[in-house]
Amino acid sequence: MGDYFEWTEKLFSPGREYEKPEALEGIRVLDLTMVIHGPETASLLAEFGAEVIKVEPAGMGDLIRSVSLWARFWKENSLGAMWVNRNKYHVAIDLKNPKGRDLFLKLAEKSDVIVENFRPGVMDRLGLSYRYLKNVKPDIIYISLSGYGQWGERWDWPSFDASGQAMSGASAVSGYEGRIPLRLPHYPGDFINATVGFMCVLIALYYRDRTGNGQYIDISQVETLPRIMDSVYTYVGLKNKSRPRMGNRDPNLSPANMYRTSDGKLVVISVLSQREFESLCNAMNSEHLLDDERFSTTSARLRRENSDVLDRIVAEWVAGRTLDEVMDAAKNHGFSASPVRRSFDVYHDEHLRDRRSVWLYHDPLFGEMVSAGNPLKMSRTPARIKWSVYPVGYHNRYVFKKVLGLRDDEIDELLREGVISYWADIIGRKPPADFDPEKDPVFTW
Amino acid sequence: MEEWVEYARKLTDPENARFMDDALKDVVVLDISSSSPSAHIASSILAEFGARVIKIEPPEGDPLREISPFGEHYLRNTGLNFLVEGRNKEYITLNLEKEEGREIFKKLACKADVVIESFPPGYADELGIGYRQLRSINPEIIYLALSAHGQFGRNAREFAKIPDSNLLGLANSGYMYSCKELEDAGEPYSLPTAPGFWMASYFTAIYAVSGVLLALIHRNRTGVSQMIDITSTEVMMKITMELQWVHFFKEPVDVGVLPLDAGVFSYAYYRVKDGYVFASGYTDDNFRALVTQIGVPELMKRYPTVFDRTPLEKQKQAYRDIQDAIRNFTFDELARRMLEWKEKGERGTAIYAKVLSPEEVLKERYWWDKAVFRRYRDRKYGELIMVNSPWRFSRTPPKIRWICKDVGEDNTHFYHTALGFGKEDLENLKKNGII
Numbered sequence: 001m002g003d004y005f006e007w008t009e010k011l012f013s014p015g016r017e018y019e020k021p022e023a024l025e026g027i028r029v030l031d032l033t034m035v036i037h038g039p040e041t042a043s044l045l046a047e048f049g050a051e052v053i054k055v056e057p058a059g060m061g062d063l064i065r066s067v068s069l070w071a072r073f074w075k076e077n078s079l080g081a082m083w084v085n086r087n088k089y090h091v092a093i094d095l096k097n098p099k100g101r102d103l104f105l106k107l108a109e110k111s112d113v114i115v116e117n118f119r120p121g122v123m124d125r126l127g128l129s130y131r132y133l134k135n136v137k138p139d140i141i142y143i144s145l146s147g148y149g150q151w152g153e154r155w156d157w158p159s160f161d162a163s164g165q166a167m168s169g170a171s172a173v174s175g176y177e178g179r180i181p182l183r184l185p186h187y188p189g190d191f192i193n194a195t196v197g198f199m200c201v202l203i204a205l206y207y208r209d210r211t212g213n214g215q216y217i218d219i220s221q222v223e224t225l226p227r228i229m230d231s232v233y234t235y236v237g238l239k240n241k242s243r244p245r246m247g248n249r250d251p252n253l254s255p256a257n258m259y260r261t262s263d264g265k266l267v268v269i270s271v272l273s274q275r276e277f278e279s280l281c282n283a284m285n286s287e288h289l290l291d292d293e294r295f296s297t298t299s300a301r302l303r304r305e306n307s308d309v310l311d312r313i314v315a316e317w318v319a320g321r322t323l324d325e326v327m328d329a330a331k332n333h334g335f336s337a338s339p340v341r342r343s344f345d346v347y348h349d350e351h352l353r354d355r356r357s358v359w360l361y362h363d364p365l366f367g368e369m370v371s372a373g374n375p376l377k378m379s380r381t382p383a384r385i386k387w388s389v390y391p392v393g394y395h396n397r398y399v400f401k402k403v404l405g406l407r408d409d410e411i412d413e414l415l416r417e418g419v420i421s422y423w424a425d426i427i428g429r430k431p432p433a434d435f436d437p438e439k440d441p442v443f444t445w
Numbered sequence: 446m447e448e449w450v451e452y453a454r455k456l457t458d459p460e461n462a463r464f465m466d467d468a469l470k471d472v473v474v475l476d477i478s479s480s481s482p483s484a485h486i487a488s489s490i491l492a493e494f495g496a497r498v499i500k501i502e503p504p505e506g507d508p509l510r511e512i513s514p515f516g517e518h519y520l521r522n523t524g525l526n527f528l529v530e531g532r533n534k535e536y537i538t539l540n541l542e543k544e545e546g547r548e549i550f551k552k553l554a555c556k557a558d559v560v561i562e563s564f565p566p567g568y569a570d571e572l573g574i575g576y577r578q579l580r581s582i583n584p585e586i587i588y589l590a591l592s593a594h595g596q597f598g599r600n601a602r603e604f605a606k607i608p609d610s611n612l613l614g615l616a617n618s619g620y621m622y623s624c625k626e627l628e629d630a631g632e633p634y635s636l637p638t639a640p641g642f643w644m645a646s647y648f649t650a651i652y653a654v655s656g657v658l659l660a661l662i663h664r665n666r667t668g669v670s671q672m673i674d675i676t677s678t679e680v681m682m683k684i685t686m687e688l689q690w691v692h693f694f695k696e697p698v699d700v701g702v703l704p705l706d707a708g709v710f711s712y713a714y715y716r717v718k719d720g721y722v723f724a725s726g727y728t729d730d731n732f733r734a735l736v737t738q739i740g741v742p743e744l745m746k747r748y749p750t751v752f753d754r755t756p757l758e759k760q761k762q763a764y765r766d767i768q769d770a771i772r773n774f775t776f777d778e779l780a781r782r783m784l785e786w787k788e789k790g791e792r793g794t795a796i797y798a799k800v801l802s803p804e805e806v807l808k809e810r811y812w813w814d815k816a817v818f819r820r821y822r823d824r825k826y827g828e829l830i831m832v833n834s835p836w837r838f839s840r841t842p843p844k845i846r847w848i849c850k851d852v853g854e855d856n857t858h859f860y861h862t863a864l865g866f867g868k869e870d871l872e873n874l875k876k877n878g879i880i
Contacts, residue, residue: 004567007577008597011672021667023659048659069686069707071755074693080708083686124449130839131452149837150453152815162712163798166723171714172802173641176634180704181721181800183714184640185623191684192644195651200836202658203494207468207841209665216839218457223817223835226806228647230482231525233818235514236803237830238525243514243803248612248639251514252526256612258621258637266637268612268621273480273508276608298508299524302516334565334606336593336613338678340637343619343687344697354598357679358688370692375649375679376656377595380671381663 011379014356022049023381027205028403029113030055030104031088034062036187037161037221038117038145039084040194045113045201046087047374047383053107053399054088058421061092061392065428075366075432082388084194086371091400092393092421095126099419104128105136106404112208113201117145120155130216139214141204145197149220159222161189168225173232177245193224254298254307255280255314258340265323266340269314269330274298276335283329284317359385365435391431392423398445457837459816467495468841472661474498474559476534477541477550480508480608481563482643483677484591485530486650488561491657492533493834493843496559499859500534501550503541504880506852520826521851529831531849537860538853538880546879547574552864555583559657563591566605576672587660588672589653596674614645614677619685623700627761637701645677652680699757705764710754711735714800715768718775721800724767727751730793738782738795741770823848856880 001007013019027050031042039054039062046052056062062085068078094100105128108114114133116123123129123144130142144150147159162183165171170189174182200217208214226233230252236242243251248268250256256270271277274297281289289295294306301310318326323339330337339345347370352358359373364387374383400406400420414420423429437443474496478484485500485507492498500507506522513524520528540546551574554560560579562569569575569590576588593609595601607613615621621637628635656673664670682688690698699707706712709727726735729750736744744766748754754763771779776799783795801809807830812818817835822828826848834843860866860880874880 001570001577004570004575005597005602008566008601008674011576012597012674014597021663023663044655067708069690069698070757071708071751072690072694074689079686079689079693082689120453121449124452129449130456149815149835150457151450152454153811155450158794158796160712160723160725160796162714162723162725163796166714166721166798166800167806169801169803169806170640170642171800175638175641179634180626180714180716182624182638182640183703183706183723184644185700185703186620186684186686188640188644188648188684192648192651195648195655195683196836199490199651199655199658200838202655202662203468203841204838206658206662206665207466209662210471211466213840215841216456218453218837220835223812223815226812226817226832227834228644228651229642229803229832230647231514231529232642232803233807233832234525234529234830235518236807237820238518241804243641245641247633248637250612250639252512252524252643253610254516256610258612258616258639266616268616268639270610270612272482272512272608272610274511275508276480298511299513299516299519302512302514304515307515330607331604332606334608336608336610338593338607338613338617340616340621341619342622342697343685343700344691346617346619346682346685347688347691351594351598351600352679352682355595355679357682360692368692370688372682372685372688373679375652375675375683376659377597377674378656378659378671379673380669381659 012377014354017356017382017384021381024048024050027051027113028111029053029115030107030111032114032116032118033145034117035064036080036084037190037194038115039064040191041143041145041197041201042088042115043084043086044195044198044374047385048381052088054085054090055104056090056092056392058092058094058418059392059424059429060426061423061429073427076427076430077389077432078428081428085389087386089395089399090390090392091396094419095128097419099414099417101127103414103419108133108140109137110403111137112141114140114142115197120144120146120150134214139208139212141201141208141214143197143201143217143219145193145219145221147220148222150218161187161221164189164222164225168222169232170225170229173229173243173245175245176247189221189225192228193219193221196224249311254301255310257311259315259318261318261323261326262320263322267318267323267326267337268340269318269335269337271335277301279333280335283333283335361385363387365390365432392429393421394437394443396420396422398442401445456839457842459833459837459842462842462844466841469494469496472496472559473557474561475501475553475557476561477501478561478563478591479503481591482509482526482611482646483609483649483653484561484563485509485527486647487653488534489530489532490650490654490834493845494841498534500536501539502536502852504538504878523849528826528849533846535855535859536850536853537856540879541572541574543879545877547572549864549879550574551582554579554586557586558661559587559589561589566590566592566596566601580670585664585668585670587657587664587670589657590672590674591649591653593676593678595676609677611643611646611677612639614649614681615639617678618681619687620681623685625701626703627705645681649675649677649680702757705760710760710763711767713764715771717771717779718773720776722776722779723798723800724771724795726793726795731795734786734791734793735795738779738786739767739770739774741766821848853880
């Protein structure tokens with residue numbers, strides 16, 4: 001058999017994603033979500049080939065279109081909106097208008113999945129909740145994402161990613177004792193639960209393929225956080241005491257911390273098994289530590305007093321070496337280590353570009369673009385990025401003609417009545433100034 | 446018609462979960478991962494949704510069993526981190542370092558749907574049990590491999606021996622760099638800081654399960670299997686939204702500005718009389734609600750628009766001003782003012798949330814009512830609090846059937862039913878160090 005890495009290169013054949021099939025081809029998704037928690041769920045489905053139709057409110061569309069990092073927009077578009085609306089078709093329907101509701105129901109009849117993140121009860125008042133939709137499409141998979149779920153005493157509480165972090169204990173275990181708890185950046189409560197939503201839809205699709213049955217899924221941003229907090233709650237339950245905060249020290253591993261190298265760089269090192277500890281000791285030329293009863297078993301290494309000593313030993317070793325020397329040792333001996341990098345370095349990482357994790361591509365609207373490629377590298381059905389966000393209502397004609405078979409005069413009538421609409425002439429909603437939609441056959445379909 | 450809240454509860458009531466169907470009941474998973482939190486979590490989630498997961502450990506057990514917070518709690522020789530993700534799996538041992546063990550594994554792989562491994566890339570292949578060997582004996586097998594730097598790409602070979610870890614994924618992706626306080630906080634607070642729980646490992650597991658499902662869906666439609674390659678670095682990159690910034694503006698982005706936020710203000714934690722609260726109000730109306738409720742309406746004049754309060758230097762001052770005012774309140778006082786504001790029908794909403802420790806969270810009835818937490822009185826492990834998967838499905842909810850098991854606990858039953866091994870066969874295997 002040939003070399004393993006030459007074989008994997010052929011098996012995954014990066015750069016040839018478009019020649020391969022898409023796992024979710026033929027699955028149609030209606031996306032009624034805003035901001036991040038929700039849009040990201042539908043976006044992940046779209047990366048794997050689902051046809052996602054994003055239904056936005058007239059004119060202003062999704063609220064995230066107003067928000068950008070440090071209020072800097074690119075070609076008058078929100079960086080946030082670009083990040084979580086990959087490969088979607090954008091229509092704008094007024095769901096409060098009975099004709100708009102009918103239009104939506106017609107789309108639903110031809111769809112497989114509905115994703116929504118309105119406040120609980122809103123879709124029900126519109127007559128568009130699961131109890132109505134299952135009559136229109138009995139095998140529909142319908143997922144609601146919200147702060148605290150659809151029922152229980154907090155169903156109507158407003159929720160942000162950060163309030164969820166506060167309420168779930170996720171912040172309180174992060175940072176340093178006596179210091180303000182960490183509000184974990186980049187909205188992990190939104191992104192991680194959005195990915196849980198993606199996972200749940202796939203589970204439901206698998207079940208539907210097997211049995212023909214659709215179902216309703218209710219997931220909560222705040223409730224997912226304790227589930228991903230490793231053994232914190234079980235530990236606190238046994239101990240009746242909260243786990244102390246230790247910065248970068250991981251109470252489950254020893255050693256595990258961030259250290260500073262002789263050339264002033266930051267590096268993380270962590271050791272799980274005794275075998276990994278042997279590798280580290282070999283690298284440090286400190287095999288005698290393996291016979292030291294404070295470190296000769298994993299459970300001994302973990303004890304607070306022993307772990308403190310070991311942490312200092314590793315810190316001292318790292319302080320005498322450059323980052324390159326530490327990383328060479330990790331590569332040769334096999335223990336877990338990484339430089340602490342900025343996104344700037346990540347962007348320029350050629351290995352990650354090979355793997356399409358830093359995915360450079362040509363966007364039909366924005367030109368040369370970058371996106372984080374999907375972390376699931378699948379040899380047969382890889383994900384792909386086709387485009388980032390489009391303006392509000394951009395695909396009205398394309399969708400209503402292709403999916404519902406509406407005629408031009410019917411579409412014009414719906415436009416006149418305000419049932420469907422296009423973007424407002426406001427930053428974040430409209431096409432870039434150097435792009436003329438009238439020349440795009442998709443827009444004028 | 447009945448209220449939506451009531452209807453929704455009946456649809457997905459966790460009290461009924463155990464009577465309901467399993468989404469993945471026809472799926473057989475062989476988990477041969479070792480020392481890998483994300484692999485162990487992934488197979489735990491698959492098992493909660495009904496997959497039959499066989500956890501195959503070396504005869505001495507998965508080293509993951511040996512860790513536990515501060516080395517304090519071991520229940521039947523198993524640390525808490527392994528224990529809480531041991532859900533519903535069957536536990537057998539098999540020595541894959543030996544030829545005889547690998548032959549047995551291949552027989553099992555012939556009848557399985559999914560294999561999960563976490564070896565250094567290339568190692569399973571060297572042993573003759575990698576994807577290219579397994580697919581020749583079972584063309585429908587789905588093969589999930591977790592590693593630090595992946596199975597392909599220019600550095601894959603060079604970095605193959607480095608094990609993946611939670612800290613590695615956080616640091617290598619750029620995530621950790623954005624998790625730090627402003628410069629003037631001083632070290633260590635102004636240095637990159639990892640979240641205090643295994644965010645990268647859990648997030649990786651959620652993606653890994655999704656990958657298995659995508660492959661299963663594709664296989665059931667086309668009969669074609671595949672290999673899935675996943676790293677925690679690339680998982681974390683999916684949420685650090687900064688690549689675009691670097692690409693467009695050709696410069697690093699200013700991140701790591703806690704307690705401030707790069708997008709909006711106020712969206713921050715503050716110290717109050719009885720701890721810390723999150724206080725938010727960043728649109729004009731909501732900001733007015735916030736500053737009025739904390740007794741400093743004049744701040745609305747000082748910071749009238751988002752452009753007067755969002756940019757970094759302005760936001761630093763605005764944060765100090767809010768902090769000075771809000772420190773005189775307790776959380777309950779703030780919550781009361783928020784309600785009064787709402788009752789008076791004033792415009793805008795300020796949101797407050799108390800920063801709760803896990804100990805405080807456990808005292809709230811809410812989580813127990815919703816069965817997020819449940820106290821198990823387990824015959825083997827005693828009384829334990831477990832966090833259920835709080836993902837509510839109307840037909841196929843996740844369930845915990847059993848918490849965990851000992852190393853090799855299912856050997857006799859499993860090998861007998863799967864391969865017809867009798868008592869003598871097992872004794873021989875044991876003598877040869879295979880199980």
